[in-house]
Amino acid sequence: MKRIDATFKRLKKRGEKALIPFITAGDPDLATTKALALEMAEKGADLLELGIPFSDPLADGPTIQAASCRALKVGTHLQEVLKLAGELRQETEIPLILMGYYNPILQYGLEHTAQEARRLGVDGFIIPDLPLEEAGPWRKAAVAAGLATIFLAAPTSGAARITKAGRLTRGFLYYVSVTGITGARQALPADLVAALKEVRSLVKCPLAVGFGISTPDQVKGLAPYVDGVVVGSAIVQRVAILQGPELIKEVGEFIASLKEPLRGK
Amino acid sequence: MLPDKHGRYGPYGGRFVPETLMPALLELEEAYRRISRDKEFKDEVAWYLKDYVGRPTPLYFARHLTEALGGPQIYIKREDLAHTGAHKINNTLGQGLLARRMGKKRIIAETGAGQHGVATATVAALLGQECDIFMGTEDIRRQRLNVIRMRLLGARVIPVESGSCTLKDAMNEAIRDWVTNVRHTHYVLGSVGGPHPYPMIVRDFQSVIGQEAKAQLHRVTGRLPQCLVACVGGGSNAMGLFHAFYQDPVRFVGVEAAGHGLKSGHHSATLVAGSTGVLHGAFSYLLQDPWGNIQEAHSLAPGLDYPGVGPEHSFFKDSGRAEYVAVTDKEALEGFQLLSETEGILPALESSHAVAYLKKLAPQYGPDDLIIVNLSGRGDKDVDAVAQALEVSGEAH
Numbered sequence: 004m005k006r007i008d009a010t011f012k013r014l015k016k017r018g019e020k021a022l023i024p025f026i027t028a029g030d031p032d033l034a035t036t037k038a039l040a041l042e043m044a045e046k047g048a049d050l051l052e053l054g055i056p057f058s059d060p061l062a063d064g065p066t067i068q069a070a071s072c073r074a075l076k077v078g079t080h081l082q083e084v085l086k087l088a089g090e091l092r093q094e095t096e097i098p099l100i101l102m103g104y105y106n107p108i109l110q111y112g113l114e115h116t117a118q119e120a121r122r123l124g125v126d127g128f129i130i131p132d133l134p135l136e137e138a139g140p141w142r143k144a145a146v147a148a149g150l151a152t153i154f155l156a157a158p159t160s161g162a163a164r165i166t167k168a169g170r171l172t173r174g175f176l177y178y179v180s181v182t183g184i185t186g187a188r189q190a191l192p193a194d195l196v197a198a199l200k201e202v203r204s205l206v207k208c209p210l211a212v213g214f215g216i217s218t219p220d221q222v223k224g225l226a227p228y229v230d231g232v233v234v235g236s237a238i239v240q241r242v243a244i245l246q247g248p249e250l251i252k253e254v255g256e257f258i259a260s261l262k263e264p265l266r267g268k
Numbered sequence: 269m270l271p272d273k274h275g276r277y278g279p280y281g282g283r284f285v286p287e288t289l290m291p292a293l294l295e296l297e298e299a300y301r302r303i304s305r306d307k308e309f310k311d312e313v314a315w316y317l318k319d320y321v322g323r324p325t326p327l328y329f330a331r332h333l334t335e336a337l338g339g340p341q342i343y344i345k346r347e348d349l350a351h352t353g354a355h356k357i358n359n360t361l362g363q364g365l366l367a368r369r370m371g372k373k374r375i376i377a378e379t380g381a382g383q384h385g386v387a388t389a390t391v392a393a394l395l396g397q398e399c400d401i402f403m404g405t406e407d408i409r410r411q412r413l414n415v416i417r418m419r420l421l422g423a424r425v426i427p428v429e430s431g432s433c434t435l436k437d438a439m440n441e442a443i444r445d446w447v448t449n450v451r452h453t454h455y456v457l458g459s460v461g462g463p464h465p466y467p468m469i470v471r472d473f474q475s476v477i478g479q480e481a482k483a484q485l486h487r488v489t490g491r492l493p494q495c496l497v498a499c500v501g502g503g504s505n506a507m508g509l510f511h512a513f514y515q516d517p518v519r520f521v522g523v524e525a526a527g528h529g530l531k532s533g534h535h536s537a538t539l540v541a542g543s544t545g546v547l548h549g550a551f552s553y554l555l556q557d558p559w560g561n562i563q564e565a566h567s568l569a570p571g572l573d574y575p576g577v578g579p580e581h582s583f584f585k586d587s588g589r590a591e592y593v594a595v596t597d598k599e600a601l602e603g604f605q606l607l608s609e610t611e612g613i614l615p616a617l618e619s620s621h622a623v624a625y626l627k628k629l630a631p632q633y634g635p636d637d638l639i640i641v642n643l644s645g646r647g648d649k650d651v652d653a654v655a656q657a658l659e660v661s662g663e664a665h
């Protein structure tokens with residue numbers, strides 16, 4: 004968690020915004036995920052989000068569903084994702100955030116997951132099907148382990164819930180740009196900037212925006228209103244069609260192009 | 269009465285959904301509490317149930333089945349005679365009227381057997397609502413007749429090709445649609461599962477089954493039954509029958525689908541053979557692998573082919589208020605034949621599971637004892653599947 008806070012502080016000082024790429028761990032295999040993660044850290048990612056594959060990812064669109072499927076096919080599970088995080092931690096100090104649905108975490112054990120995650124160098128968790136109301140038991144385990152639980156706010160949340168999420172979240176608040184599921188989109192909602200301005204006025208913590216963001220132009224348009232931008236499906240789409248060195252190179256270049264508009268002047 | 273204010277039945281239930289949906293669930297809960305107390309709304313539901321659905325459905329004394337089983341007196345609650353042929357309409361009608369009051373112009377639903385989809389499409393046609401039904405491609409193949417019925421009723425049937433292409437996947441897709449269109453869409457969840465307040469709402473709309481049955485049996489015999497039997501997929505017809513008897517000294521038996529047998533791994537016996545976890549917004553029993561991924565269920569009865577179950581049933585299981593058992597595909601087919609041949613009633617394959625278990629229950633009771641079995645639906649939709657399984661010919665010779 005300290006790494007997340009330190010990262011946002013450092014970027015702020017430099018007038019920079021965070022690039023937070025997401026990929027599904029184990030898609031198409033863990034070795035590729037590791038290589039991709041290191042390449043992204045090298046080419047401009049400021050924090051990394053690794054997805055824990057799940058059989059029923061109900062907040063995800065077709066792109067990440069398919070990635071989850073590919074990862075499950077090669078037998079990827081939570082313990083392996085934690086182990087991968089540990090290996091990455093040997094080679095980089097970039098903040099590592101695991102994103103996964105609640106049931107696999109619940110089955111592995113809330114405390115067990117949190118303690119293992121901490122031991123291996125994970126900094127935080129995003130659990131998309133764990134709203135504020137249900138998060139008590141997990142938060143307790145996460146706090147004890149010094150892990151950040153990053154909450155989401157959505158266009159439907161309303162001011163009261165956003166304020167509460169801003170108070171309870173650690174690391175940053177993740178604002179969901181669209182009323183909908185994950186997936187790259189051609190156009191973002193017309194009222195997104197206005198929504199981000201409102202969220203900004205309601206919360207003190209760092210604010211990141213994600214869901215649907217897929218091009219450097221979109222990143223550029225949002226950068227002034229947030230502290231970080233999450234890009235997922237647009238990267239996962241590349242993982243789906245490319246392989247080997249070509250994939251690593253392409254993703255590295257894509258990351259660099261997304262980071263460009265986030266660098267300070 | 270449960271659930272508590274967090275939507276919990278003991279440890280079970282809750283609202284494990286993306287943030288986008290939380291405000292909609294809170295709004296639904298608030299609207300339901302307000303509207304369901306409103307006298308005009310209650311009268312409206314009652315009127316439609318009577319004049320449109322055809323309620324009360326009969327409680328039929330099954331003399332020949334009773335004789336064939338040679339034990340207790342068997343009464344059949346005839347939900348198969350409700351409009352559209354299953355109990356599902358009790359819930360869809362209530363939720364359709366609720367959606368109208370809430371000003372939602374579009375309704376969506378998941379369906380397995382197609383019965384809930386047909387019941388939702390029916391209400392949408394009746395109330396002039398736009399309607400999309402999510403259905404796994406495997407179920408579309410198995411339940412062609414119901415796909416056609418939904419289309420004739422003006423609904424769009426949206427094929428779902430993810431996962432096992434059955435009910436669980438249709439439900440994922442319905443939830444994804446709801447996340448996207450939540451502002452003007454009401455999700456008509458089809459059983460007593462899913463996030464709070466659905467298990468409560470669906471139970472309340474289905475509890476008319478038990479309320480009627482209790483009064484009907486009392487009128488004829490002056491007594492309470494010894495035992496209630498119903499099949500359990502998500503658990504709505506069972507909960508609907510059980511609920512009015514909650515405080516009474518009446519045994520509850522829920523019958524799950526053992527598919528090819530519990531040991532085969534191809535079954536849908538969530539309560540009998542599953543473990544606890546979170547699926548589709550609720551903490552409940554479910555079928556999962558050691559890493560918490562949801563396993564595919566199997567049953568010849570598409571309406572039971574679901575790896576989860578409503579949280580109140582999980583609570584009933586742990587507290588001992590109800591007992592849960594499972595019968596195989598093969599036993600269910602025997603149940604189908606038994607009821608068809610003794611009483612001239614073709615039961616739905618789902619309901620056939622409850623009928624089949626009567627054979628095991630009958631020896632435990634004497635001739636003065638009374639059992640009510642819930643006939644949750646009629647078997648027309650399953651005729652192809654049964655004909656294939658039993659090798660019944662439809663040819664001229």
Ligand SMILES: Cc1ncc(COP(=O)(O)O)c(C=O)c1O
Binds near residue numbers: 354
């Ligand atoms: C006739 C019939 N019975 C039972 C079920 C199972 O659902 P539940 O357990 O919610 O009653 C279905 C579901 O489609 C059904 O169509």
